[in-house]
Amino acid sequence: MSASLTEVLDNRRTAELRRAARALLKTPLLLAHGPHADEFRLVRSHASELRAWFERNTGWPLQVDAESARLRKIPGTLTDPTHPAREAARSTAPFTRRRYVLLCLALAALERGESQIALGRLAEHVVLDAADPHLAAAGVEFTLERRDERTDLAAVVRLLLALGVLRRVAGDEEAYVSGAGDALYDVERRVLAGLLTARLGPSLVQGEAFEDRLTEMTAEAALDSDELRFRAIRQYLTRRLLDDPVLYYDELTEAELGYLTRQRAFILARVTELTGLVPEVRAEGIAMVDPLDDLTDARMPEQGTHGHITLLLAEHLASTGTWVSLADLHGRVRELAAEHGTFWSKTAREPGAEPELVEHAVTKLAALGLVTRTRTPDGVEPRPALARYAVGETVVLEPGTRSPRRRTTTVASAGGLRKDRDS
Numbered sequence: 001m002s003a004s005l006t007e008v009l010d011n012r013r014t015a016e017l018r019r020a021a022r023a024l025l026k027t028p029l030l031l032a033h034g035p036h037a038d039e040f041r042l043v044r045s046h047a048s049e050l051r052a053w054f055e056r057n058t059g060w061p062l063q064v065d066a067e068s069a070r071l072r073k074i075p076g077t078l079t080d081p082t083h084p085a086r087e088a089a090r091s092t093a094p095f096t097r098r099r100y101v102l103l104c105l106a107l108a109a110l111e112r113g114e115s116q117i118a119l120g121r122l123a124e125h126v127v128l129d130a131a132d133p134h135l136a137a138a139g140v141e142f143t144l145e146r147r148d149e150r151t152d153l154a155a156v157v158r159l160l161l162a163l164g165v166l167r168r169v170a171g172d173e174e175a176y177v178s179g180a181g182d183a184l185y186d187v188e189r190r191v192l193a194g195l196l197t198a199r200l201g202p203s204l205v206q207g208e209a210f211e212d213r214l215t216e217m218t219a220e221a222a223l224d225s226d227e228l229r230f231r232a233i234r235q236y237l238t239r240r241l242l243d244d245p246v247l248y249y250d251e252l253t254e255a256e257l258g259y260l261t262r263q264r265a266f267i268l269a270r271v272t273e274l275t276g277l278v279p280e281v282r283a284e285g286i287a288m289v290d291p292l293d294d295l296t297d298a299r300m301p302e303q304g305t306h307g308h309i310t311l312l313l314a315e316h317l318a319s320t321g322t323w324v325s326l327a328d329l330h331g332r333v334r335e336l337a338a339e340h341g342t343f344w345s346k347t348a349r350e351p352g353a354e355p356e357l358v359e360h361a362v363t364k365l366a367a368l369g370l371v372t373r374t375r376t377p378d379g380v381e382p383r384p385a386l387a388r389y390a391v392g393e394t395v396v397l398e399p400g401t402r403s404p405r406r407r408t409t410t411v412a413s414a415g416g417l418r419k420d421r422d423s
Contacts, residue, residue, distance in 0.1 A: 058235050078215065085159060103159070276290075314389040328379075
């Protein structure tokens with residue numbers, strides 16, 4: 001009986017550790033209050049084990065205190081544009097360049113400010129900082145006198161509210177946008193201090209090009225031994241497996257591919273043990289499939305008009321197996337509208353809606369590693385993982401007969417490809 005009780009307790013602890021790890025991967029910044037309070041308490045109770053695992057296998061530091069838990073994730077692919085900050089509203093629109101600049105200026109102002117700040121006062125700091133000659137030379141200019149600029153600042157504030165950096169005390173953002181009022185916030189300074197994940201402070205970065213600056217900010221310490229180099233490769237591969245929906249072999253260097261070939265079983269076992277993700281190993285790469293289908297921020301298939309069109313275009317691209325221009329995809333959507341339009345929204349059936357529908361679908365497919373966008377010429381190229389959405393023939397045997405009846409169906413593996421959130 002004692003052995004049985006021990007086994008039950010061990011299984012319960014393992015399940016809790018897995019839930020805590022998945023919570024961090026899904027939301028790398030958890031607060032002691034708010035919608036993720038239960039996940040935070042779970043992470044805090046297993047902080048030492050989680051900290052050791054992430055540090056050893058990914059190189060991501062985990063900081064946990066009484067108010068927050070912050071997994072300082074550094075993406076495996078620095079140039080991946082499919083992890084945008086998104087508006088904390090129903091539209092969840094990705095941030096524009098201007099909103100990113102406003103976000104950085106707002107964070108700098110909050111870092112220098114007091115424990116409380118009004119939105120109007122924050123706007124004044126942003127306007128002053130935006131007058132920096134370097135920003136002006138880059139074509140950045142803010143006066144926040146126009147409504148669209150105030151709307152962008154309000155979107156930045158809502159993101160900071162969602163992250164827990166700010167707490168609303170009074171007022172609301174819409175009153176500020178319309179010029180009819182203001183809003184007051186408490187500044188959670190410890191949460192604010194934990195947002196930055198760079199290994200090197202941005203003020204110390206010397207590179208001129210954007211890619212060079214990113215590399216400097218996230219660079220490892222000097223790797224002067226084989227052990228350190230192998231550890232860096234293992235951490236990089238594990239980050240890719242946890243962060244990206246598909247890890248393609250042709251994206252790896254010779255050294256990385258050689259290490260993965262030798263250590264694949266060990267690396268995949270460690271990831272599965274902690275997260276419950278199941279490896280799908282193919283000739284072209286590896287996808288860590290989530291049987292629960294909740295460890296993602298880009299779900300496919302999904303309901304609604306956009307989800308249906310995305311799936312239909314995925315089937316079309318998988319059947320072609322080669323580069324397809326956006327113009328051809330626009331034409332394909334027109335054809336699909338004639339066949340499936342009765343199931344779509346009214347706006348999707350209107351003439352001229354094709355470019356927006358195709359853009360939404362291609363963005364989703366690219367985020368899931370199913371296609372690659374090409375700009376010259378403008379189009380998309382299918383990637384091997386798109387074959388899971390290929391169309392094949394299913395043989396149906398009629399009752400009482402030996403003659404098969406064939407019908408076309410979509411062949412897709414169980415479980416969902418993932419693309420983890422980042423913040």
